[in-house]
Amino acid sequence: MSHRPSSGLAAVSTALLAMSRQMEVRDVLKTIVASARELLDAEYAALGVPDDHGGFAQFVVDGVGDDQWKAIGPLPRQHGVLAAMLHDARTERLADVREDPRFGGWPAAHPDMKDFLGLPVKDGDETIGALFLANKRCPRTDGGCGFTEDDEELLSILAQHAAIALTNARLYERSRELTIAEERSRLAHELHDAVSQKLFSLRLTAQAAAALVDRHPARAKEELHQVAELAAEAADELRAAVVELRPAALDEDGLINTLRTQVQVLDRAHTARVTFDTCGLKALPAAQEEALLRVAQEALHNALRHSGAERVDVSLTRRGPGAALSVTDNGKGFDPRTVRRAGRHLGLVSMRDRASGVGGRLRVISAPGRGTTIEMEVPGG
Numbered sequence: 001m002s003h004r005p006s007s008g009l010a011a012v013s014t015a016l017l018a019m020s021r022q023m024e025v026r027d028v029l030k031t032i033v034a035s036a037r038e039l040l041d042a043e044y045a046a047l048g049v050p051d052d053h054g055g056f057a058q059f060v061v062d063g064v065g066d067d068q069w070k071a072i073g074p075l076p077r078q079h080g081v082l083a084a085m086l087h088d089a090r091t092e093r094l095a096d097v098r099e100d101p102r103f104g105g106w107p108a109a110h111p112d113m114k115d116f117l118g119l120p121v122k123d124g125d126e127t128i129g130a131l132f133l134a135n136k137r138c139p140r141t142d143g144g145c146g147f148t149e150d151d152e153e154l155l156s157i158l159a160q161h162a163a164i165a166l167t168n169a170r171l172y173e174r175s176r177e178l179t180i181a182e183e184r185s186r187l188a189h190e191l192h193d194a195v196s197q198k199l200f201s202l203r204l205t206a207q208a209a210a211a212l213v214d215r216h217p218a219r220a221k222e223e224l225h226q227v228a229e230l231a232a233e234a235a236d237e238l239r240a241a242v243v244e245l246r247p248a249a250l251d252e253d254g255l256i257n258t259l260r261t262q263v264q265v266l267d268r269a270h271t272a273r274v275t276f277d278t279c280g281l282k283a284l285p286a287a288q289e290e291a292l293l294r295v296a297q298e299a300l301h302n303a304l305r306h307s308g309a310e311r312v313d314v315s316l317t318r319r320g321p322g323a324a325l326s327v328t329d330n331g332k333g334f335d336p337r338t339v340r341r342a343g344r345h346l347g348l349v350s351m352r353d354r355a356s357g358v359g360g361r362l363r364v365i366s367a368p369g370r371g372t373t374i375e376m377e378v379p380g381g
Contacts, residue, residue: 012154015039016161024286027381028169029060032162036131037062039158040151043135044113047121047162049128050086054078064111071109080104081118085130091119091156095146097134115146121159123167131159172287202230255289256281256316259296263314270304272329273311280318288378291354292316292325295362298347299327299374307331307372322360322380328373333366351376 015035037045044063051057097116118132209223267274309331355362360378
């Protein structure tokens with residue numbers, strides 16, 4: 001294996017493009033660290049985002065295995081060389097970090113590190129992180145190795161772009177939080193305006209039926225039929241609201257398990273048969289997984305509420321480095337051009353926006369009497 005550092009415009013460009021493609025903060029941090037380690041040919045790399053209590057809100061490493069990272073223990077505190085980079089906002093390039101007077105030792109499972117290069121990641125005057133590398137990978141026959149001035153300059157360039165990527169990711173997440181809050185508010189209004197009113201009507205109708213059951217059985221029977229209809233309408237409204245919610249389980253369970261669970265719930269809740277199939281899918285960037293889930297939810301909502309389908313099939317498969325989603329129903333179908341002219345989009349605009357927002361594409365295949373298929377592809381990480 002060659003230990004020559006990656007160099008040249010192409011290598012730098014690749015690293016910067018990789019950072020710009022990510023939108024989630026955690027994904028951006030991982031990409032920055034991996035890019036820095038590869039670009040400067042270091043054995044270890046890490047990036048810490050400080051909190052306001054002397055520790056780190058987030059700390060991402062590259063070059064340390066999962067088991068070893070767990071054995072190391074709690075995240076480091078802001079002390080020693082790390083504190084100098086964060087609080088003094090200066091670059092630190094050391095031939096042997098262990099000999100620095102600020103060095104305070106490592107946990108037992110921590111890898112041994114010698115040559116060290118670290119610098120703050122700054123957004124204007126604010127230090128938003130500390131990026132550092134250790135153990136330059138190069139021949140050490142004469143003991144002469146370590147990070148150079150060129151390495152320091154290259155990492156400085158990378159850190160400047162890292163600050164931009166990290167700031168943009170934070171803005172994106174904040175924007176998404178506001179969108180989710182708006183969605184919750186909208187759903188609350190819908191539940192109040194639709195479901196609660198239907199439940200109120202259902203209660204009054206049931207009371208009327210109870211009052212009539214002895215004196216006018218026929219009229220009581222009519223009222224009970226009305227109760228059944230109102231209950232069915234309320235159930236439909238609740239299903240529609242549930243389908244639009246973003247499950248909190250997505251971050252914990254992943255896209256496949258979350259989508260499988262939703263399909264199972266919908267299969268039990270509706271008369272239509274709803275199935276899910278997946279094959280060979282790898283983990284995707286968080287933004288792409290959320291977009292795939294939301295498009296699947298919208299497509300399922302349309303199929304179950306508007307198509308009259310007896311069967312809806314959902315599949316999620318690997319497509320190169322990315323993924324392909326398909327939601328197919330055997331319902332009444334429609335002419336996409338007619339729907340567009342009539343100003344009724346059935347969520348198609350929203351689905352296309354979600355797909356394009358993560359670099360993907362959406363395709364709608366439908367015709368009257370021939371069912372509908374919604375296909376979405378995303379490029380992966």
